[in-house]
Amino acid sequence: MRDAYHEELDSIGEGLVEMARLVGSAIGRATTAMLDADLKLAETVIAADQKVDDLQHELEARAIALLARQQPVATDLRIVVTSLRMSADLERSGDLAQHVAKLARLRFPERAVPHDLHATILEMGQLAQRLMAKAAEVIITKDVDLAMQLEQDDDEMDLLHRTLFQHLMDEKWKHGIETAVDVTLLGRYYERYADHAVAVAKRVVYLVTGEHADDVQAASATPSPAGEGA
Amino acid sequence: MRDAYHEELDSIGEGLVEMARLVGSAIGRATTAMLDADLKLAETVIAADQKVDDLQHELEARAIALLARQQPVATDLRIVVTSLRMSADLERSGDLAQHVAKLARLRFPERAVPHDLHATILEMGQLAQRLMAKAAEVIITKDVDLAMQLEQDDDEMDLLHRTLFQHLMDEKWKHGIETAVDVTLLGRYYERYADHAVAVAKRVVYLVTGEHADDVQAASATPSPAGEGA
Numbered sequence A, B: 001m002r003d004a005y006h007e008e009l010d011s012i013g014e015g016l017v018e019m020a021r022l023v024g025s026a027i028g029r030a031t032t033a034m035l036d037a038d039l040k041l042a043e044t045v046i047a048a049d050q051k052v053d054d055l056q057h058e059l060e061a062r063a064i065a066l067l068a069r070q071q072p073v074a075t076d077l078r079i080v081v082t083s084l085r086m087s088a089d090l091e092r093s094g095d096l097a098q099h100v101a102k103l104a105r106l107r108f109p110e111r112a113v114p115h116d117l118h119a120t121i122l123e124m125g126q127l128a129q130r131l132m133a134k135a136a137e138v139i140i141t142k143d144v145d146l147a148m149q150l151e152q153d154d155d156e157m158d159l160l161h162r163t164l165f166q167h168l169m170d171e172k173w174k175h176g177i178e179t180a181v182d183v184t185l186l187g188r189y190y191e192r193y194a195d196h197a198v199a200v201a202k203r204v205v206y207l208v209t210g211e212h213a214d215d216v217q218a219a220s221a222t223p224s225p226a227g228e229g230a
Helices: A002-036 A039-070 A074-107 A115-141 A144-169 A176-209 A214-220 B002-036 B039-070 B074-107 B115-141 B144-169 B176-209 B214-220
Strands: none
Touching: A002 A039, A002 A074, A002 A115, A002 A176, A039 A074, A039 B074, A074 A115, A074 A176, A074 B039, A074 B074, A115 A144, A115 A176, A144 A176, A144 B176, A176 B144, A176 B176, B002 B039, B002 B074, B002 B115, B002 B176, B039 B074, B074 B115, B074 B176, B115 B144, B115 B176, B144 B176
């Protein structure tokens, strides 16, 4: 009985890793779809989010069944409750990747991102994907040091976000309001995506160290750099 | 024993209502601070969010203690797990109200919102506050019909958001890029705030009817109207 139980716990962890892989792939492909104005690729990202949602529902149902059937306490209880939160973070990351893909679709056959911001957006997309890959690895390895690295990577994302805003605020901006709006939202999507990846890693830290997830809250509340401090 | 248990469950519900009242007040005051360029008021909103965060931590700790001590099953288990999710929605709404206040502070002594958008932003703020008041009432009364009303109110929010974007895209827009960026982010904050209020109400519906919260997911994934469909 006890063994089947731990198998079930492990398989919830595997489900989380699978979700992280799906949403990591989604943000990478959404970014490519956006930069190349590739409608077909955008459509596949949009459609694929259903699988992430389904996985979340399945994981939640299994976590709740586990709580009811096995009534775990202490560490195991913490694992199950934290898994529920991680699956919510991952599901939301999937939505954000989908938002990027939908913006690509909306502007097709135009490109939403002007040429001089191409490199910055590409970097944001790649960094987001790397953050999620690391979050998945943290779930697997429970490596606290690796989890801490995600915070530094997130500082890099903030820097990129700030670069984006500097472009927007530059007096030489010549791409008009619609593009400014698109770029503002895109920046926000990548930033929030990164926040969720960091939150996932920090929840693992909480599980391993038992330290309260205060910082997790702080991370998920990262302000938009509409002007830093905002 | 059993009575103390149900008292504890009730008091978690009361904590959620308290959180909803705090974040409802926060979005109202943040909107006023923004429209009046009232720095002092903005500062009180920013500081007050700590209380919301504290309440969430407290509620989570109590919910987890309840799971460990009482090992609820069936409906009671569903209530506790759903409460955890509602407290996360409410905490995030508080962050969004704080973002609005921080934008007011950032632009002070200027006003972030140009005069011709004043009425729209005021309406968005008031609607957000009403939505959260209704969500609190839904938690108290478990009134499924009232919960359903929130979806209609949310349609109104989408309409207001679209109005905002029409202003932005209007060729006569003369407020420059910085204001366009501010207004874009503000619109997103109000829209997400409303999504969370709707999600809270729908989670109550799920508790009462036992119907799966698929729609809740859909609501929380409401796309930004950067262009509807985005």
